[in-house]
Structure formats: C-alpha cells, structure tokens
Amino acid sequence: KTLVEVIVRNPTPNEITLKASIIGFELTGPLSITLSPGMKDVYSLTFAPTQVGESRGSLIFFHDDVGEFWYSLILKAEPPTPTTLPLLECELGSWIRQSINLDNPTEECIDVIPAVSNTNNFALEIDTERVLTLKPSVTTKVVLRFKPSNLGESDHVTKITFTSERLGEWIFYASGTGRLPKPH
Numbered sequence: 001k002t003l004v005e006v007i008v009r010n011p012t013p014n015e016i017t018l019k020a021s022i023i024g025f026e027l028t029g030p031l032s033i034t035l036s037p038g039m040k041d042v043y044s045l046t047f048a049p050t051q052v053g054e055s056r057g058s059l060i061f062f063h064d065d066v067g068e069f070w071y072s073l074i075l076k077a078e079p080p081t082p083t084t085l086p087l088l089e090c091e092l093g094s095w096i097r098q099s100i101n102l103d104n105p106t107e108e109c110i111d112v113i114p115a116v117s118n119t120n121n122f123a124l125e126i127d128t129e130r131v132l133t134l135k136p137s138v139t140t141k142v143v144l145r146f147k148p149s150n151l152g153e154s155d156h157v158t159k160i161t162f163t164s165e166r167l168g169e170w171i172f173y174a175s176g177t178g179r180l181p182k183p184h
Contacts, residue, residue: 001105004045006071008061010035016063024057024073026050033061049077050106051166079168088146088176095147097125100172102142102162104134110164114142118158122146122174132162148178 004027010016017034020043029045045059055077060070090096104110111131116122125143126132134140148156156176163169 001046001048004047004059004073004075006043006045006059007040008033008035008043009040010037010066012065013037014065016065018061018063018066021060021062022057023060024055024075026055026075026077027057027059027073029059047075047077048105048107049075050108050110052077052079052168080170082171082173085144085172085174088174089179090146090148090176091179091181092148092151093181095145096176098144098146098174100142100144100160102134102140102170104136104138104140107136109136110134110167112162112164112167112170115161115163116158117160118155121149121156121176122158122160124160144172144174146174146176148176151178151180153177 008018015036017032019032020030022029026049027045027047033041033043035041055075057073057075058070059073060068062068085098088096088098111133114124114128114132116124123145125145153175158174160172160174161169
C-alpha cells in the first residue's frame with residue numbers, strides 16, 4: 001500500500017466541503033474534505049495494487065462555489081524489493097529455524113510458487129511442489145530451516161523466491177554459519 005497525497009486549497013472566504021470522486025480499481029480515499037476559508041490541507045488517497053504494472057486513475061474534487069478540478073494519476077506497482085534475512089548460526093549436525101513473513105495487503109487471495117536455490121542447506125517447511133495461497137489482508141509465516149554442512153559460511157547462502165503471476169517475485173536472501181558442536 002502507498003499513500004498518494006494531494007494538496008487542496010480553499011480559495012473562498014467561506015468554509016467548503018469538496019466532494020471527492022475516485023476513479024481507479026486500486027484506489028480508495030475519503031468521499032470529501034472540508035477546508036476552512038483560505039486554507040489548504042492534504043487529501044490522502046490509498047493505492048493498494050493487486051498486480052505489478054502500470055495503471056491510470058483519476059481524483060476529482062467538486063464544489064458549487066469553486067467548480068470541478070481533477071488529477072490524472074499514473075500509478076506504477078513494482079515487485080517488492082528483495083529482503084536480506086538475519087544471519088543464521090547453527091552447530092554442525094543440527095538445524096535452526098527462521099520465519100519469513102509474506103504480507104498480503106490486498107483484498108484478494110494471492111497464489112505464490114516457492115523456490116529455494118540451495119536445497120542442500122536450506123528448506124522451507126511447506127511443500128515447495130505446490131502453490132501456496134496467501135489469504136487476503138493477512139501475513140503468512142513461512143518457516144525456513146538451515147542445516148550447515150561445514151564450518152563457517154562457505155556455501156551457506158540461498159535465494160528464496162515466491163513467484164506470483166500478478167505480483168512478480170518476492171525475493172529473500174538467507175545465509176548461515178556452521179559452528180562446532182558444543183561438548184555435552
């Protein structure tokens with residue numbers, strides 16, 4: 001979600017309430033804004049895209065005393081920026097878990113296909129052969145497991161990708177360090 005802020009001004013000596021008309025599938029905002037005489041304020045419009053790409057929208061304000069004025073909006077939705085997860089440290093012969101949060105801010109289900117580039121040391125605790133459905137307006141936790149194969153950080157890196165037709169790729173980078181086991 002992103003806020004689109006538009007400054008509106010009341011040029012009259014009277015308080016006015018501007019009616020707002022929003023045109024655009026992924027846009028929401030208040031139906032009006034009230035302005036004191038000669039004052040300005042910020043009208044906030046929420047852009048919550050459900051797919052990657054460019055779209056158009058409009059924001060139209062109207063009042064009998066000032067007429068109609070409108071804004072043509074060019075809206076661009078991009079895939080989420082890659083996230084680097086905190087370093088995982090684990091003793092040889094053991095494994096450790098870390099959660100990955102997948103936030104679905106939309107009002108629709110989103111299907112993603114999970115993939116892990118280094119399956120020797122990292123695994124998701126879900127079936128990576130099946131589509132994962134993210135429920136609307138919910139954060140889904142996916143558990144990543146790390147099991148080192150040698151001491152240090154050598155070869156303990158991976159790229160976790162959740163691919164969606166509509167939202168592109170969510171990319172997470174993970175790395176780990178293998179430690180000597182503690183004596184018992």
